[in-house]
Amino acid sequence: MRAVVFKSPYEVNVEQVEDPKIGSPRDALLRVTTSGICGSDLHMYEGRTGASPGIIFGHEIMGIIEEVGDGVVGLKPGDRVVLPFNVACGFCFNCVRGFTSACLTVNPHGVSGGYGYVDMGPYRGGQAEQVLVPFADFNCLKLPGSEEDELEDDFVLLSDIFPTGYHGAVLAGVFPGSTVAVFGAGPVGLMAAYSASLMGAGEIYVVDFIPERLEKARQIGAIPIDFSKGDPVGRIMELRMKSGLKPGEEKMPGVLCGVDAVGYQARDTKNPGKENPSQVLEDLARLVNPTGSIGIVGVYFTKDPRGVDDPARKGNFLLPWGRFFEKGIAIGMGQTPVKKYNAILRDLIVDGRAKPSFVISHRIPLSKVPEAYRKFDERTEGHTKVVIKPKMH
Ligand SMILES: [Zn+2]
Ligand SMILES: [Zn+2]
Structure with a gap:
């Protein structure tokens, strides 16, 4: 064959x-x-x-x-x-x-x-x-x-990809009416956004920088955010503050549910030509509201011969752990069953x-x-x- x-x-x-x-x-x-x-x-x-x-x-x-x-x-x-x-x-x-x-x-x-x-x-x-x-x-x-x-x-x-996107939404704790941000509008990210919409999410933001992918996100009713046009976290918060915040939510301008559908080959938002393996998790640490959840379905490996630095080559990354703890954020990750x-x-x-x-x-x-x-x-x-x-x- x-x-x-x-x-x-x-x-x-x-x-x-x-x-x-x-x-x-x-x-x-x-x-x-x-x-x-x-x-x-x-x-x-x-x-x-x-x-x-x-x-x-x-x-x-x-x-x-x-x-x-x-x-x-x-x-x-x-x-x-x-x-x-x-x-x-x-x-x-x-x-x-x-x-x-x-x-x-x-x-x-x-x-x-x-x-x-x-x-x-x-x-x-x-x-x-x-x-x-x-x-x-x-x-x-x-x-x-x-x-x-x-x-x-x-x-x-x-x-x-459909179960994996769905799993990302489950790990991110998506429920009817919830606010969701999906990083990555590749096939899995689009499936996560689509699953969140099947689950009845209220607002869904999708972050990427490839126009065709962002267009697909828009087609399924999500709000596309192009990170090459500036800090995606600030822009989502701005959009939420303009129209999305409900009474009493003033201290919660982020979202409750975050999905990382990018993984370790994330681009640096300030310089999309460069990799920054912890970029998406840094962004989610800022964007996800206290008591929120993050589902990580973009992959991370223990070996990466071409990683950006020595720790990255062994799958070790510097993460805003204090911020995650302070906000009491639940993080779920791994391969989808x-x-x-x-x-x-x-x-x-x-x-x-x-x-x-x-x-x-x-x-x-x-x-x-x-x-x-x-x-x-x-x-x-x-x-x-x-x-x-x-x-x-
Ligand atoms: Zn696959
Ligand atoms: Zn078995």
Whole structure:
């Protein structure tokens, strides 16, 4: 089969690789109909994670079951499914408590497994024609309809970014009427803002500096804030003071719910050409009101060979801890346990109450993937979210 293989920083190739084969009775073989390129793939692509060459990328996967092992009871060839990016067993201490993001049995070198990702176990990625699904009964979410119908591109987002954005909003404590600021209008940030609006948030601000992304934020009813035009925190507070503050809120000009959908490759707001890994958390410390909450779903790594300084290369950052404590802010973070959310979000899509595919900008065949990585990485030509269609030529 053909698959997207990581060669070296800034280089991926589409190569002929060995077909996956059922190895355990609990495996299933999936023919991929759609898979996504994720912002988190770019960290590996740029050589910012210590990923070794040879990895087949892709953790946002959906398709049709082709073959199942003898021990698979709930799936049969022809079933249409989407996979959580987390690979999980379903029976370990963390899985049984719902934390499939920290499965204890699937990664021989640590906690938590995933497809096509550095340090997440031996699972090949789904930017390919086929993929092997371990513990298939547990890891497949069944979908109605048929291949490439009008919900295909909504469903593929259930693998990662829709649940991840939703998780960010949950960790940020979003509730009906709440005030929300999302930093980052990449695919996950847009999904966080969209989820906050599904949850009934009152005001939603989205901070970024790429015009196409800010335009998408505006389209879903959020207020876009371009940080290249000045301090985003001051501007959100100004807007709130002009029209948003309710009686008694004078000392609370910020927001109650903050989402970091950027992570460690944050840009310096005063100088967008430069990285400042703690910029977003510094901004959130100023912006989030006392008693508020912050959800961090943008990623931070323990290894970053190209980090801005020595501590950053080891994942250590200087943070306004005193400010967080003084305000009594709750902070939640980490990888999303996709299975906690994917079934209910699927049902919102099926019922026509959510249409997350508004975020997708490009649909491409495998042969165009190297070029798409380059453009998505440069955020040029409106590359907001790219999905791959292996059948397309
Ligand atoms: Zn992803
Ligand atoms: Zn487990």
